Amino acid sequence: MADQLVDTFGRVHRDLRISVTDRCNFRCAYCMPAEGLDWMPREDLLTFEEITRTARIMVERYGVTGIRLTGGEPTVRANLPELVGMLSALGADLALTTNGVTLPLLAETLRAAGLNRVNVSCDSLRQDRFADLTRRDDLTRVLEGIDAAVAAGFDPVKVNCVVMRGVNDDEVADFVEFGRSKGVEVRFIEFMPLDADGIWSNDSVVPVEEILALVEAAGPVTPVRRTSAPATRYRFDDGSGTVGIVASVSDSFCATCDRVRLTADGQFRNCLFAVSETDLRALLRSGAGDDEIAAALERSVASKWAGHQINRVHFVRPHRSMSQIGG
Ligand code: SAM
Ligand code: SF4
Numbered sequence: 001m002a003d004q005l006v007d008t009f010g011r012v013h014r015d016l017r018i019s020v021t022d023r024c025n026f027r028c029a030y031c032m033p034a035e036g037l038d039w040m041p042r043e044d045l046l047t048f049e050e051i052t053r054t055a056r057i058m059v060e061r062y063g064v065t066g067i068r069l070t071g072g073e074p075t076v077r078a079n080l081p082e083l084v085g086m087l088s089a090l091g092a093d094l095a096l097t098t099n100g101v102t103l104p105l106l107a108e109t110l111r112a113a114g115l116n117r118v119n120v121s122c123d124s125l126r127q128d129r130f131a132d133l134t135r136r137d138d139l140t141r142v143l144e145g146i147d148a149a150v151a152a153g154f155d156p157v158k159v160n161c162v163v164m165r166g167v168n169d170d171e172v173a174d175f176v177e178f179g180r181s182k183g184v185e186v187r188f189i190e191f192m193p194l195d196a197d198g199i200w201s202n203d204s205v206v207p208v209e210e211i212l213a214l215v216e217a218a219g220p221v222t223p224v225r226r227t228s229a230p231a232t233r234y235r236f237d238d239g240s241g242t243v244g245i246v247a248s249v250s251d252s253f254c255a256t257c258d259r260v261r262l263t264a265d266g267q268f269r270n271c272l273f274a275v276s277e278t279d280l281r282a283l284l285r286s287g288a289g290d291d292e293i294a295a296a297l298e299r300s301v302a303s304k305w306a307g308h309q310i311n312r313v314h315f316v317r318p319h320r321s322m323s324q325i326g327g
Contacts, residue, residue, distance in 0.1 A: 001294060005062045005260065007270075007304040015066040015259045016058055016092075018051060019326030020083065022264050024073040026099050027135040028123070030162055031322045033196040034135070046266045048079075050284045052086045054262060057290050058297065059090045068095040070326035072264065075102040081113040088114025097121065097160070097327060101138050103145030107152040118149045119187070121160040124168050125178060133167070146182060157184045158244070160327075163206045164191045172214035180240045187231050187244035188215070194272070196321035208232075208247035215243055230257075254307025260300075261326055268297065270304040272325060 005013040023039050024032060046054075058064040067087055074080060075098050088094050093116050100120035107118075122142055124130040130139040149157045161168070161175050172188065179186035188211045193200040212234070215221060221234035224242065230253045231244030247253070261269040266281025278300040283293055 001061070001291070002298055003062065005058070005064070005297060005301040007301050009255075009304075009306055011255075011257060011304070013062070013258050013260050013301055014064050015068070016055060016064050017068045017070055017259060017261045017326050018055065019070050019072060019262065019264045019324075020051070020074045020080065021045065021072040021077040022324050023076050024071060024099070024323055025076055025101060025136065026073065026138075028099075028121075029133055029135070029197070029199060030123075030164065030191060030195045031327075033321070037196070037321075037323070040265050044265045044281075046262070046264065046281060046284070048083045048086055050266065050281070051083065051262070052090075053284065053290075054280060054293065055087055055092075056090055057294055058260075059092050061290075061294055062297070065092055066095065067092045068097060070097045072323050072326075073099055073101075075106055081106070081109045084110055084113040084115050088116075093117070095119065098145075099134070100142040100145030100149075101136075103148045104141065107145070107148040107154070111152040111154060116154070117156060117158075118154045119158045119160050120146050120149060121162075122146070123161050123164075124171060125174050126171070129168065146184065150182065150184065159184055159186045160189055161186055162189045162191055163211055165204050165206050167204075169206050169210075169214070172211060173218050176215055176218040176243060179243060180236075183241065185233075185242050185244060187246055189246040190249045192248050192272075192322070194322040194325065196323070205249050207250035208245050209250075211245050215245070257307075260297075263320075263325060268300050269325065270300045272327075275319070 027036055055067055074096060094114060095117040096115055097119045123133050127139045131137040146157060146159065159179065163169055175186045191200060191205050220237045222237055224233040224235055226232055230248065231246045233242050233244045235242045266284065267277035268280045269277050278296050280296065283296055
């Protein structure tokens, strides 16, 4: 057995994203269909024990160092702090991506349970636009959630903003100012073709150079040395903070990708855009030993492709939307 999850291109995988639910209390236009989705039956969801067992194998055998909980909206999964406690005992850096709306209630409990870092998604600072985009009028609560995360001591707190042409690209400067005033890093993300209603088009993507130009209008920046993280980070030359840009479409980071994903129903995905999955839930529930599960993980990663094919003729959209895969 290998001691790393390595693919045929030599990429070593150390970052595990776990979707803990496909449910969500928002229905963001770029992620969920307007009419919502049929939620998975409860028995289809991996239990906390099944999630932790899979994560343990990956941490202990393959040196996975980062685990991020996502969804759907992870904080709607009942007893999430209990899962955080179980996973934090594994010793990996544990993070959460959330829409932030429940953080005013949960931030301190999650911190106490062992969560290290939080990313809050927020795509508009204008109340009416936020309500249109998320189909829920809760901007105030999300902003309180960001404050609650900072107050609870999460470091860093990041804000994820998906930039869409003609929708919110006029707010980049406002987000820069917001990040500076709150001491949080805003990460601008290119819109990816993982929406449920087919609203994505190439024209709706605001490419990295354009986002960077909008950021630079707020002051000169210098790039921070790049790591395997998908965001290219920039520091404002006046010392007023940093921003990140995730150029997932125009300048994909596939060549250095170190991520794998586990869906809420226990499907292992070696790429966000993968069109096939490995059924770990079936293995976990069939009494398979750790070696058998580890072998399935290795096989899946070994077969990972070089990168997504967005904008190529042979690009095939995954059958799941972002909320079902976990961002
Ligand atoms: N509900 C949580 C949230 O909104 O942060 C976690 C799940 S959400 C699917 C994870 C991330 O994916 C969010 O930051 C969201 O903005 C991002 N996302 C969703 N759909 C996207 C799309 N089509 N393109 C780019 N990012 C997207
Ligand atoms: Fe829910 Fe997050 Fe998708 Fe919005 S982006 S619909 S909050 S899963």
